[in-house]
Amino acid sequence: MDLAETIASLDWPRIRTQTAESGYATTGPLLSVEQCKDLAAGYEDPSQFRSRIIMSRHGFGRGEYQYYNYPLPPLIQTLREALYPQLAGIANEWNESLGIATRFPLKHSQFQQLCRGRQDIYGHLDENAFLAAADPHFVRRLVENLPNGRSLWLFETR
Secondary structure (H helix, E strand, C coil): CCHHHHHHCCCHHHHHHHHHHHCCCCCCCCCCHHHHHHHHHHHHCHHHEEEEEEHHHHCCCCEEEEEECCCCCHHHHHHHHHHHHHHHHHHHHHHHHCCCCCCCCCCHHHHHHHHCCCECCCCCECCHHHHHHHCCCEEEEECCCCCCCCCCCCCCCC
């Protein structure tokens, strides 16, 4: 079974329920140890990334993250395309229950169209401002808790 099929076969009703009840859900392993090692090994290769953000420079705690260059590595692109529709649906359910009018399109390509022209404080397209978990196009390595005492790992590389 390839990665997209693995993601499609996840227990999405359980993930939706757990997310609604707890604010998060787990999928279990999606990547092999070898795939994780390959991604982690690339972290130090600046040619794979368009930008490196040192969080302390902006008062965001300690750590760093990088934005991949395009085209994305195939594994990251597959994760993005396979996870997005389900996570967008969950985000839409949350927005509806919270009385928020914003709805995310269920196709990633339509979501990208909405993001065109939006930039984060670093001057980069930042789709993650809309739906971070659905768009893992960057690698983040956090070395310490955030100032509010919570840790945030969107994609652990080490």
